[in-house]
Amino acid sequence: MPVLTTDKGAVWRRRTTGQSLFHWFIWLVGIAIFVVCWQQISEATTWFFVWDAPRIAGDIWSRATPPKWDYIAQLGRPIWDTLNIATLGTIIALFMAIPVAFLAARNTTPSKLFIRPIALFIIVATRSINSLIWALLLIAIIGPGVFAGVIAISIRSVGFCAKLLYEAIEEIQESQVEAITATGASRWQVMAYGIVPQVLPALAGIAVFRWDINIRESTVLGLVGAGGIGLQLSASLNVLAWPQVSLILLVILAAVVLGEWVSAKVRAAII
Amino acid sequence: MLKLKKLVKTYRTGDQALKAIDLEIPAGQVLALIGPSGAGKSTMIRCINRLVEPTSGEVWLAERELTHLGSGALRRARREMGMIFQEYALVERLSVMENVLSGRLGYVGFWRSFLRRYPQSDVDEAFRLLDRVGLVHMADKRADELSGGQRQRVGICRALIQNPKILLVDEPTASLDPKTSRQIMRLICELCAERGLAAIINIHDVALAQRFVQRVVGLRAGAIEFDGPPEGLTPDVLTTIYGEEDWEATIEKAEDEDEIEAAE
Amino acid sequence: MSATELDTLIGRKWRKPPFVRNATLRWGLTAGFVIYLIAAYMTIEVNWSRVYEGLDRGAAFVMAFMSPDFLTRWGDIRDGMIESVVMTVAASVVGIAISIPIGLGAARNIAPMPVYLICRAIVAVSRALQEIIVAILLVAIFGFGPLAGFLTLSFATIGFLSKLLAEDIESMDKTQAEAIRASGARWTQWINYGVQPQVLPRLIGLSIYRVDINFRESAILGLVGAGGIGATLNTAFDRYEYDTAAAILLIIIVIVMALEYISGIIRAKVQ
Numbered sequence: 062m063p064v065l066t067t068d069k070g071a072v073w074r075r076r077t078t079g080q081s082l083f084h085w086f087i088w089l090v091g092i093a094i095f096v097v098c099w100q101q102i103s104e105a106t107t108w109f110f111v112w113d114a115p116r117i118a119g120d121i122w123s124r125a126t127p128p129k130w131d132y133i134a135q136l137g138r139p140i141w142d143t144l145n146i147a148t149l150g151t152i153i154a155l156f157m158a159i160p161v162a163f164l165a166a167r168n169t170t171p172s173k174l175f176i177r178p179i180a181l182f183i184i185v186a187t188r189s190i191n192s193l194i195w196a197l198l199l200i201a202i203i204g205p206g207v208f209a210g211v212i213a214i215s216i217r218s219v220g221f222c223a224k225l226l227y228e229a230i231e232e233i234q235e236s237q238v239e240a241i242t243a244t245g246a247s248r249w250q251v252m253a254y255g256i257v258p259q260v261l262p263a264l265a266g267i268a269v270f271r272w273d274i275n276i277r278e279s280t281v282l283g284l285v286g287a288g289g290i291g292l293q294l295s296a297s298l299n300v301l302a303w304p305q306v307s308l309i310l311l312v313i314l315a316a317v318v319l320g321e322w323v324s325a326k327v328r329a330a331i332i
Numbered sequence: 333m334l335k336l337k338k339l340v341k342t343y344r345t346g347d348q349a350l351k352a353i354d355l356e357i358p359a360g361q362v363l364a365l366i367g368p369s370g371a372g373k374s375t376m377i378r379c380i381n382r383l384v385e386p387t388s389g390e391v392w393l394a395e396r397e398l399t400h401l402g403s404g405a406l407r408r409a410r411r412e413m414g415m416i417f418q419e420y421a422l423v424e425r426l427s428v429m430e431n432v433l434s435g436r437l438g439y440v441g442f443w444r445s446f447l448r449r450y451p452q453s454d455v456d457e458a459f460r461l462l463d464r465v466g467l468v469h470m471a472d473k474r475a476d477e478l479s480g481g482q483r484q485r486v487g488i489c490r491a492l493i494q495n496p497k498i499l500l501v502d503e504p505t506a507s508l509d510p511k512t513s514r515q516i517m518r519l520i521c522e523l524c525a526e527r528g529l530a531a532i533i534n535i536h537d538v539a540l541a542q543r544f545v546q547r548v549v550g551l552r553a554g555a556i557e558f559d560g561p562p563e564g565l566t567p568d569v570l571t572t573i574y575g576e577e578d579w580e581a582t583i584e585k586a587e588d589e590d591e592i593e594a595a596e
Numbered sequence: 597m598s599a600t601e602l603d604t605l606i607g608r609k610w611r612k613p614p615f616v617r618n619a620t621l622r623w624g625l626t627a628g629f630v631i632y633l634i635a636a637y638m639t640i641e642v643n644w645s646r647v648y649e650g651l652d653r654g655a656a657f658v659m660a661f662m663s664p665d666f667l668t669r670w671g672d673i674r675d676g677m678i679e680s681v682v683m684t685v686a687a688s689v690v691g692i693a694i695s696i697p698i699g700l701g702a703a704r705n706i707a708p709m710p711v712y713l714i715c716r717a718i719v720a721v722s723r724a725l726q727e728i729i730v731a732i733l734l735v736a737i738f739g740f741g742p743l744a745g746f747l748t749l750s751f752a753t754i755g756f757l758s759k760l761l762a763e764d765i766e767s768m769d770k771t772q773a774e775a776i777r778a779s780g781a782r783w784t785q786w787i788n789y790g791v792q793p794q795v796l797p798r799l800i801g802l803s804i805y806r807v808d809i810n811f812r813e814s815a816i817l818g819l820v821g822a823g824g825i826g827a828t829l830n831t832a833f834d835r836y837e838y839d840t841a842a843a844i845l846l847i848i849i850v851i852v853m854a855l856e857y858i859s860g861i862i863r864a865k866v867q
Contacts, residue, residue, distance in 0.1 A: 091689075094685060095685065095686060095689045098682040098683075098685045098686040098689075099686055101678070101679070101682045101742070102682060102683065102686055102741075102742045102743055102746050103743075105679070105741050105742050105743070105823070106738075106739075106741050106742070106743040107739055107741065110738055110739035111738055111739070111743065114737050114738050117736070117737050118737045121733075121736060121737065141639065142639070142640075144636075145636040145639065145640060148632075148636065149633075149636055149637075149640075185849060185852065185853050185856070186849050188852075189812055189848055189849045189852035189853070190812075190815075190845060190848060190849070191812055191813065191815060191816045193728065193816045193819060194815065194816060194826075194829065194845070197819075197829070197830065197833045198657065198833060198841070200833075201653065201657075201833050201834075201836065202650040202651075202653045202654045202657065203646060203647045203650035203654075204643060204646040204647070204650065206641065206642075206643070207639075207640045207641070208640055208641075208642045208643075208647070211640065277726055278726075280726070281726055281728045281729060284728065284732075284819070284820070285819065294729075298732065310729065313729070314724050314725070317724050317726075318724060
């Protein structure tokens with residue numbers, strides 16, 4: 062009851078005394094947790110470097126400018142590789158994500174008890190692990206190179222695409238499916254006529270959205286050896302060639318912005 | 333033609349939607365199923381083509397019992413029952429023509445339907461039906477570009493192209509304005525007469541039902557309360573089906589509409 | 597009239613109208629895409645014999661998932677995990693706290709033009725730079741350790757959350773906010789009564805989602821020396837200790853699943 066009776070008459074409060082105590086208690090716990098975390102970080106930090114940071118930052122800045130513009134001639138192939146990693150990775154991911162999504166959606170899964178949990182686990186497992194980790198793993202297994210990057214990106218994207226797609230499948234209008242079923246259509250025909258047309262726009266949107274993200278991710282895969290422009294970045298960092306680093310960062314920035322622009326255009330055209 | 337024997341549907345929640353329904357419909361008869369919301373009208377129609385599995389009882393279509401059919405045989409049986417839906421239930425992102433042709437899905441194989449390569453006879457029939465309902469110029473429009481009345485016409489074409497023996501019609505006019513409702517009801521009844529089709533029409537507009545059909549069945553709480561010609565729907569009968577209300581106005585309105593119709 | 601129209605149609609073939617109406621454009625797009633795919637495929641050098649050899653290691657890794665080894669390097673795993681969690685918590689708190697004012701500033705309907713431009717610029721910079729690149733630069737400036745990771749995640753949180761918060765505010769129901777303004781409320785009161793109730797549930801949902809992302813990202817920051825479990829994971833891969841790597845990945849997956857579960861509960865509660 063937010064209306065309290067006091068000796069001065071009824072008083073309106075937002076919360077009762079118990080509620081507001083609880084409220085403050087939650088805040089207190091939150092702050093305490095944050096303070097503990099901060100102390101941990103602070104202990105692990107060499108504060109001398111931190112106080113020295115402005116000078117170092119200035120030093121790096123002066124070394125990195127101006128960017129070494131003529132180095133761009135050597136970046137053509139890495140950019141092409143980066144684009145391929147993102148695009149092929151997205152295409153492969155979609156091929157894997159579509160069946161997983163249909164197995165995971167409540168209204169299309171053949172078995173809620175066995176297959177759905179497996180599909181959901183695939184989605185969570187591939188989604189929770191970053192593409193850089195997948196790349197590390199794949200490099201250990203099949204060796205460094207663009208191919209490992211493609212596979213890493215595609216595995217990472219499966220869970221993402223499948224999750225969004227199965228949510229779209231669960232939101233379709235059942236009446237359209239029912240109408241197709243009532244014509245005597247087979248299971249696959251119901252899928253092709255009743256379900257697919259309803260989720261196709263969502264699928265196209267997801268594909269472009271993920272492609273945009275994959276452009277970003279594929280630019281850094283080279284840091285662990287999985288091909289693309291990240292390889293040049295990592296090589297330049299290792300030899301402290303800061304003018305090259307700044308140029309590569311600018312190129313990456315341009316690629317990311319361009320990717321976002323393309324994906325926004327395509328999505329607007331689809332919807 | 334269609335015979336229901338002791339048809340029972342009990343939902344998992346324990347609600348008994350249908351309590352041992354017995355009903356027989358001869359070929360070519362158009363029957364209106366009236367009753368309050370939740371009386372089991374929709375459930376009954378869906379139990380016939382097993383979109384909802386009946387709990388017990390039998391459904392006979394011509395010489396075949398439907399409740400025990402396997403999935404392949406059930407699909408073949410469903411081809412013979414055209415269904416028309418409330419809110420049309422068209423696949424909105426497909427074109428009008430694809431929606432009509434989807435009525436042939438039970439007859440063509442998966443790849444043919446997937447690649448949209450229907451037999452020429454089906455395509456011709458689709459054009460004829462669209463022409464009959466006055467939508468042939470809309471064939472390549474997407475279904476969600478049409479108005480409510482137009483969509484329901486496409487829904488009717490989809491049901492008819494199945495070449496059915498019976499139409500199951502679920503609240504065909506629920507989301508249409510009064511004039512379009514009457515046009516749609518008239519169209520359904522005309523088409524049934526042209527093709528000698530039997531039909532079960534779920535409808536909650538009693539006046540509209542009275543105008544167009546030969547036989548009315550009143551359902552209340554999953555049991556049949558009335559079965560007879562539309563003239564038999566007296567205020568007393570309506571009170572048993574729907575509960576206490578001033579029914580004179582409803583019945584009079586039906587007569588008024590007849591007069592307006594005559595004047596037109 | 598309609599009879600003649602029908603007569604011309606009967607017997608005519610029917611084809612689904614194509615998605616792209618202009619035939620030249622349609623074939624151009626298809627051909628361009630196919631040529632791109634072939635070109636991309638040709639330029640990826642796959643060392644199939646190396647891949648074939650790797651299959652054994654791949655199988656070994658899958659087997660390792662069946663029998664993960666938590667114990668051998670338990671000390672490293674525990675320290676790394678704690679560091680990851682600490683970084684996640686601290687960075688989320690700081691990041692969310694900073695993103696709220698920036699999000700308000702980046703909403704066109706409530707912020708004055710100069711503030712809007714500054715805040716949008718911050719958001720754009722933060723979104724364009726990936727976590728891992730920011731981490732590389734911050735490690736170079738502040739030295740190795742969780743401080744760089746903490747700063748990276750805070751910075752990334754700002755870009756993500758401010759943008760979504762600003763979009764949410766821009767699409768809010770104007771009439772509610774107007775009603776509060778009409779009562780003569782000052783700006784802060786207006787935000788508190790007219791805006792906050794509308795955007796708070798989604799803000800909470802997004803914040804939890806960002807905590808989830810921050811945790812996943814914290815797992816890779818260690819690759820470039822910015823603290824967290826990534827360093828341990830990298831070592832495990834380098835030494836082909838798949839059972840330890842599998843153990844770490846499983847812990848990450850479980851924590852992400854738990855976070856998703858909790859966020860589901862909290863989101864259901866606030867809405």
